[in-house]
Amino acid sequence: MSDAYYLRLTDRLRELLSDPHACEEGRLPAERTLAERFRTTRVTLRQALAQLEGEGRIHRSNRRGWFVSPARLDYDPTRDAGFNDYVRAQGRRPRTEVLLTDTRPYPTAAEALGLPADQPFCHIRRRRFVDDRAVLAESLWVVPERAPGLLEGDYASHSLWGQLRSRWGLSLTHRSLRLYSEALPEREAAELGVAAGTAGLSVRRTIFDERRRPVEYDEEHWLHDALCITVELDGKA
Amino acid sequence: MSDAYYLRLTDRLRELLSDPHACEEGRLPAERTLAERFRTTRVTLRQALAQLEGEGRIHRSNRRGWFVSPARLDYDPTRDAGFNDYVRAQGRRPRTEVLLTDTRPYPTAAEALGLPADQPFCHIRRRRFVDDRAVLAESLWVVPERAPGLLEGDYASHSLWGQLRSRWGLSLTHRSLRLYSEALPEREAAELGVAAGTAGLSVRRTIFDERRRPVEYDEEHWLHDALCITVELDGKA
Structure with missing residues (x-):
């Protein structure tokens, strides 16, 4: 050819x-x-x-x-908007399903946040949709001491970050992100209704409050064609 | 199983x-x-x-x-470092091959920079290596008026951005990036020595100077396992 x-x-x-x-x-x-x-x-x-x-x-x-495929969703990690906000701002319809909540240790999250390996976390596993297409499978790991009673909340209709700020008075001051393309692991591929090995985008996020206390560790797996990361840099020479 | x-x-x-x-x-x-x-x-x-x-x-x-696979290369798009600098800073060895230079229109670059579709560009196509592994195939499109005589330079050994700054006195003040995962197109896959359709990471960059004059449009295609995008956000609540 x-x-x-x-x-x-x-x-x-x-x-x-x-x-x-x-x-x-x-x-x-x-x-x-x-x-x-x-x-x-x-x-x-x-x-x-x-x-x-x-x-x-x-x-x-x-x-x-x-x-x-619908147009990719633009996401600017340097701005401070939650999923519901930036999806709606682009004229699209967000929806969230909570798949699982539990409390357990997760050594990867502990290491990322500088905590002992047996530290337990409040764990929320969600699937998120844009215009009824499942595009994101994510696990959120929150340090229980920061947000007592966290898992009693409704994180299908409410923003986790919104709740951390308003109900527990937390600041989410220091955030770091790591993004890389991947082949979707079996579990996430099944949750998103695609074949294992389909191209994906992995986002890992660590969040500390203004006193540099560890708050949250996230693992996100996006369908590769659902997301476009955008970054605007002004005024640097 | x-x-x-x-x-x-x-x-x-x-x-x-x-x-x-x-x-x-x-x-x-x-x-x-x-x-x-x-x-x-x-x-x-x-x-x-x-x-x-x-x-x-x-x-x-x-x-x-x-x-x-060697460890992924960390790249922070919000910082202002060139490839040679951030590769060396991570104890790795950068190398660059110029595959092609020419001058021709490229409507995609023209649209991204707000120029007419028939605008010609100085085009540099390069392949870049980390520790002798080809990880990046890129095309750079520079507005000729900004940098007369650009294509006479040596962009295998010298940084293009370094030259734009020192030789042509340009500032690269306003930059925007779009990143998304992709399946590598045939040409880039061949240049990187992998099968077409291998997972990749696409980076598109537009650069304007301090007077908001268009300077450069880049298209980068990375091997998916070579790069990790990192962003550190401090002081936002």
Whole structure:
């Protein structure tokens, strides 16, 4: 397959994606139909589809075929907005499911926060949706001493950070983030309804209060095509 | 395969990775040898290896087998350091190859910088290495009016930003970044010596000077397990 032919086919598929009549309910025509329409082989078609999947333009869903991916959500980690706020600010609809709450040690969180390995944490596991698509599986680990009674709250409808601030008077002053691309682990892939090994974006966050006391450690796993990290830097030379 | 068995095998492989005698020159024993040693099937072994690949702990290289991945490079996009500086600061060895230079229009760069679609750019295509592993394929698009004679410079040994500042007196005041995970496109995958579709991290950067004149647009494609984006936020509540 020559580079030029391949790019032309990918471009023609891109045009198809922006045609509201071509993709009923966001679903692409079957591969057989597409191969006939573009007079190409299934092998070449799949390479072009894989290219568009890599760009985050389309995705496979539960073996039901190919779907047009919604625009990526912009997230600026240097700003101080919660999920509900930045999803709504982009005209999208956020939803959260709490999958699990418990209290237990988690050595990874303890190490990140500089606590002993057997330190127990209040653990909240959530799945978050944008416009009814599951895009984020996350585990939050909060130091119990900072927020007594934390797990009695409702973290499907309420922001955890909002509650930490208003109910427990905590500041979330010192935050550090680590972001890297990954292949989604089996558990998170299952929770997000995709195959294990699908490309993902991992975000780890540690939070200390204004007295530098450890507050929270988060592990987030995003679908790779759901998120775009944006950072604006002004005034540095 | 039960979750517990799978996790145990992955943990035992992790121990193997940290044993300097087990992996000669950073190469894992052959899959057949590993399957025998851990008394498991090739299928199960490959699932555990895929998990470690997803975590960025190991990678395949040119069909020569599995290799231990070096630690990810930390990159803080809010700080103002060039590639050579932050690679060396982490005790690693940077190297750069210039693959191509030319002058031509690039509508994507023009749109990002607010210029007409037929605006020509000085284009530099580079491949960058950390400790002799190719980790980054990038294209830099510089507005010719900002830096006359730019393409006569040596951007294998010298920092482009350093030259823009010292030789052309430019400030790189207003920068914005967009980062997202992707499947590496064919061309970049070939340049980095991996299979097309391998997980990658895409970084797009626009740079304006202190008078808000457009200076540069960059497209970077990183190997997914080479980079970790880190951001430290202090003093925000």
